[in-house]
Structures are given as structure tokens and as C-alpha cells.
Amino acid sequence: MVKAGTALQVFYSKMLHVTCAAHGLHRVAEQVRSHFSTVDKLIASVEQVFKKAPSRLQLFKNELPRVNLPPEPVITRWGTWINAATYDCENIQAVRHIIGLIDQEDAISIQKAKKCLGNLNLENNLAYIKSNFSILSVAIDKLQTKNLSLATSLNIIENIEETLKILNGKHGKPIYLKLKNVLEKNSSLSKLKHISNILDGEEHTNIAFQDSDQSD
Numbered sequence: 001m002v003k004a005g006t007a008l009q010v011f012y013s014k015m016l017h018v019t020c021a022a023h024g025l026h027r028v029a030e031q032v033r034s035h036f037s038t039v040d041k042l043i044a045s046v047e048q049v050f051k052k053a054p055s056r057l058q059l060f061k062n063e064l065p066r067v068n069l070p071p072e073p074v075i076t077r078w079g080t081w082i083n084a085a086t087y088d089c090e091n092i093q094a095v096r097h098i099i100g101l102i103d104q105e106d107a108i109s110i111q112k113a114k115k116c117l118g119n120l121n122l123e124n125n126l127a128y129i130k131s132n133f134s135i136l137s138v139a140i141d142k143l144q145t146k147n148l149s150l151a152t153s154l155n156i157i158e159n160i161e162e163t164l165k166i167l168n169g170k171h172g173k174p175i176y177l178k179l180k181n182v183l184e185k186n187s188s189l190s191k192l193k194h195i196s197n198i199l200d201g202e203e204h205t206n207i208a209f210q211d212s213d214q215s216d
Contacts, residue, residue: 021153032175070084100114
């Protein structure tokens with residue numbers, strides 16, 4: 001898409017090409033996923049435990065009638081992995097209880113889930129993800145809302161940037177750098193910010209387009 005936009009600008013010099021911001025945040029969410037392998041394995045194994053397993057699903061409903069079933073993250077549905085990690089953070093004791101009731105000899109996925117649940121850093125990592133990155137899935141959902149104003153969309157992105165910029169811990173900096181890289185590749189985004197400021201009456205500087213003296 002970036003190459004296509006660059007090519008089109010040869011013919012339309014005043015065109016602004018902005019790539020999908022929601023997709024960009026999804027790439028950041030994927031970066032988060034890559035930093036927490038145990039959490040990723042837990043989410044995948046728990047999904048497999050209950051997938052196409054009516055008896056286990058019924059056991060879950062009987063034992064935990066007030067708890068929703070574990071979500072199934074889908075790669076093509078942006079931010080769903082973050083949502084799954086947030087679910088596990090909020091319901092870790094329930095998940096641990098129900099997995100403990102199932103015979104691990106029934107499936108390899110049960111063995112994997114129990115191994116992940118025994119990891120000493122699991123709950124800390126889940127809490128870190130929920131506290132610092134649940135904002136990504138919320139932002140992705142908002143950016144996909146119809147009729148969102150330019151100013152609102154840009155504020156969502158700026159809020160994400162400010163939040164991730166101050167992250168602590170060994171995972172925080174590389175994830176922020178990923179976001180920064182994604183935004184920098186979206187080269188026309190800064191011009192959109194200027195346009196938004198002008199529309200809001202906050203800026204009086206004209207936007208400088210390439211070859212602005214050429215006719216449209």
C-alpha cells in the first residue's frame with residue numbers, strides 16, 4: 001500500500017496517502033504477543049481445550065456459571081489476542097480451577113495449559129499486559145467506528161503514543177519503538193495532524209504539499 005501510494009503521488013501531487021491506523025496498531029499488538037510466549041501458549045492451549053469439546057464446555061458452564069467462556073483470538077480480528085490475555089488476567093483463578101478438573105491425559109492441550117498455569121511469572125505478565133496494552137484493542141475498535149471525526153481519530157493515536165512512551169520494564173521500550181516505527185512509515189499522518197489543527201482553528205499555517213504550484 002505504501003508503494004502504491006507513492007506511485008500515485010507522481011500523478012496526484014497534492015494527494016495524501018495514509019495507511020490504516022487500526023492495522024498499524026494491530027501490528028503493535030502482534031509485537032506485544034511476541035514478547036509474552038507463555039501467555040501466548042496459554043491462550044492457544046486453553047482455546048484448544050474447549051474447542052469442539054461439548055463435555056468440557058458443559059463442565060465449564062456447570063462449574064463457573066457466572067464466568068464467560070474463554071475468548072477465541074483470531075489473527076484477522078485485530079486486538080483479539082490482547083482481549084484474550086485480559087480475560088485470562090481477570091479470570092485466572094477460574095481458568096486454573098477448570099483446567100485442574102480435566103484429566104490431562106485426555107489431550108495434549110490440557111497438559112500444555114497446566115504447564116503454562118504453573119509458570120511463576122504468568123500472573124505478573126498477564127497483569128502487565130492488561131494494565132499497559134488493553135488500550136490497544138480499545139483503540140482499534142474505536143478507529144473502526146464509522147463516521148469518526150479526523151480530530152477524534154488522531155487523538156486516539158496520540159493517546160496510544162503517549163501511553164506507550166512512558167512504559168517501564170524490558171518489554172516497554174521495544175514495543176514503543178514498534179509503534180514509533182509504524183507511525184513514522186505513515187508519512188502523511190503529520191500533515192493530517194496539521195489539517196486537523198487548522199479545522200479546529202488551532203493553527204494558521206498553510207499545509208505545504210509537494211509541487212503545490214502545479215495544477216490539480
